[in-house]
Amino acid sequence: MSEAMDSIDVTKKGAALAAAEAGRFDALPIYKPEIECASREDIRALQLEKLKETVAYAYERVPYYRQKLDEMGVAPSDIQTLEDVRKLPFTDKAVLRETFPFGLFAVPLDDIRELHSSSGTTGKPVVVGYTDDDMDMWSECIARLVQMAGVVPGDIAQMAFGYGMFTGGFGLHYGLQRLGCAMIPAGSGNTERHIQMIEDYGTTVLVATPSYAMHICEVGEKMGYDWEKSPLRVGLFGGEPCPPGLKAEIERRMHIVCTDNYGLTEVMGPGVSGECLAERYQQHIAEDHFLWEVIDPETGEPVGEGEMGELVLTPLCKQGIPVLRYRTHDLTAVHTEPCACGRTLARMDKVRSRSDDMLIIRGTNVFPSQIEDVLTGIEEVTPHYHIIVETRGGMDALIVETELRPEAFRDSFEAMDALRARIAEKLKGTLLVAPEVRLVEPGGIERAIGKAKHVDDRREK
Ligand code: DLL
Numbered sequence: 001m002s003e004a005m006d007s008i009d010v011t012k013k014g015a016a017l018a019a020a021e022a023g024r025f026d027a028l029p030i031y032k033p034e035i036e037c038a039s040r041e042d043i044r045a046l047q048l049e050k051l052k053e054t055v056a057y058a059y060e061r062v063p064y065y066r067q068k069l070d071e072m073g074v075a076p077s078d079i080q081t082l083e084d085v086r087k088l089p090f091t092d093k094a095v096l097r098e099t100f101p102f103g104l105f106a107v108p109l110d111d112i113r114e115l116h117s118s119s120g121t122t123g124k125p126v127v128v129g130y131t132d133d134d135m136d137m138w139s140e141c142i143a144r145l146v147q148m149a150g151v152v153p154g155d156i157a158q159m160a161f162g163y164g165m166f167t168g169g170f171g172l173h174y175g176l177q178r179l180g181c182a183m184i185p186a187g188s189g190n191t192e193r194h195i196q197m198i199e200d201y202g203t204t205v206l207v208a209t210p211s212y213a214m215h216i217c218e219v220g221e222k223m224g225y226d227w228e229k230s231p232l233r234v235g236l237f238g239g240e241p242c243p244p245g246l247k248a249e250i251e252r253r254m255h256i257v258c259t260d261n262y263g264l265t266e267v268m269g270p271g272v273s274g275e276c277l278a279e280r281y282q283q284h285i286a287e288d289h290f291l292w293e294v295i296d297p298e299t300g301e302p303v304g305e306g307e308m309g310e311l312v313l314t315p316l317c318k319q320g321i322p323v324l325r326y327r328t329h330d331l332t333a334v335h336t337e338p339c340a341c342g343r344t345l346a347r348m349d350k351v352r353s354r355s356d357d358m359l360i361i362r363g364t365n366v367f368p369s370q371i372e373d374v375l376t377g378i379e380e381v382t383p384h385y386h387i388i389v390e391t392r393g394g395m396d397a398l399i400v401e402t403e404l405r406p407e408a409f410r411d412s413f414e415a416m417d418a419l420r421a422r423i424a425e426k427l428k429g430t431l432l433v434a435p436e437v438r439l440v441e442p443g444g445i446e447r448a449i450g451k452a453k454h455v456d457d458r459r460e461k
Pocket of ligand 1: 118167169238241242260263264265269270271350352354
């Protein structure tokens with residue numbers, strides 16, 4: 001532990017979190033300061049060098065990109081500045097599906113050590129492959145972000161993501177081991193056993209989707225488990241949006257510090273960005289491995305610095321599958337001013353919505369995150385909700401199911417109806433569409449053990 005830690009009161013939370021709470025970010029170790037704290041000029045120079053290599057590599061080795069660039073009249077040597085990335089074609093999920101399974105691979109299968117895939121709901125899955133070097137880079141990106149989140153070597157980390165083809169389980173597993181943690185590969189599900197293991201093995205770090213962490217919290221409370229006395233101190237969340245209200249509720253009820261990390265299968269899996277302990281609603285991007293752009297999803301043109309748009313990522317020097325300008329559909333804004341934690345890596349705002357999860361209800365655009373924000377501001381209901389859209393008499397009908405907290409439950413029909421009307425009114429004020437609100441009894445909304453599915457669009461197509 002660094003000398004700067006000596007003056008800090010180390011609580012159950014552990015030295016790293018205690019330092020963060022005291023605002024002593026100088027006392028927190030940084031995994032790779034030569035990159036994470038490099039000057040913006042050095043980061044951009046490194047990105048340019050790697051971008052040139054990536055484009056040449058994709059052109060040489062992937063027939064799809066060679067053909068695409070030839071059609072566009074672009075040669076790898078045309079990439080002379082970072083802005084030249086705009087000369088390159090976008091890649092979207094459809095391309096990865098059309099080339100299923102190995103069409104975009106740049107190396108023979110002999111050189112692939114691991115395959116993962118993302119299922120999606122329709123069509124073929126997206127398959128990605130990692131070489132030895134890719135695996136090494138993946139583990140390092142995650143080691144960096146877990147250290148950023150207050151995890152330290154010697155921590156005992158319990159995995160509540162599913163293993164298997166999902167990138168979340170193995171990705172975090174390798175990265176936590178790289179940092180020097182002991183892994184408990186519990187996997188998702190069997191919630192009571194998770195709680196028992198936290199107690200028996202002295203687990204200090206829990207890796208889960210925020211939805212599943214909330215469920216683990218509730219099941220523990222029902223079992224009479226005292227989270228305050230639990231050895232657990234860090235929650236590493238990812239794989240789905242983590243609204244501020246949900247995060248605050250989990251932190252309060254489980255007595256842990258939670259951070260969020262982001263990534264997607266097509267460009268690597270988890271490890272693209274992670275939240276530090278200073279700036280709690282943004283995530284540092286591993287810019288030495290990912291070139292980011294933020295574009296207007298309609299026009300494909302870049303938006304101004306710090307403005308909200310769709311995140312586009314180009315992994316830099318990934319060997320298994322080089323992907324150029326991947327359109328994530330995730331909406332965020334990126335900021336480059338220095339962070340109090342000492343890192344200079346750009347920060348992206350937490351992803352709350354995707355450009356493709358917008359619902360158009362009777363002509364009005366509605367994002368599920370807007371509904372979530374209204375509900376988290378109402379103290380009588382839990383963070384669990386479900387949105388149904390159906391066609392009634394040829395019109396769109398929006399139904400919001402929200403779950404009552406046990407203490408908010410009243411015997412009187414009038415009291416419940418008044419609450420329901422108040423929630424409907426608040427939602428209408430924000431969405432400009434009148435929803436039907438259904439109050440569901442405590443525990444009545446199905447819990448997710450992975451990513452929560454909040455929307456059920458049953459409209460006639
Ligand atoms: O969810 C990778 C991952 C696993 C990241 C575990 C972090 C932790 P996919 O299954 O391909 O990969 O889903 C990727 O999930 O485009 C986002 O829409 C969403 N997503 C992932 N992490 C976050 C996050 C993994 N922290 C898609 N916040 C992405 C918001 C997230 N959305």
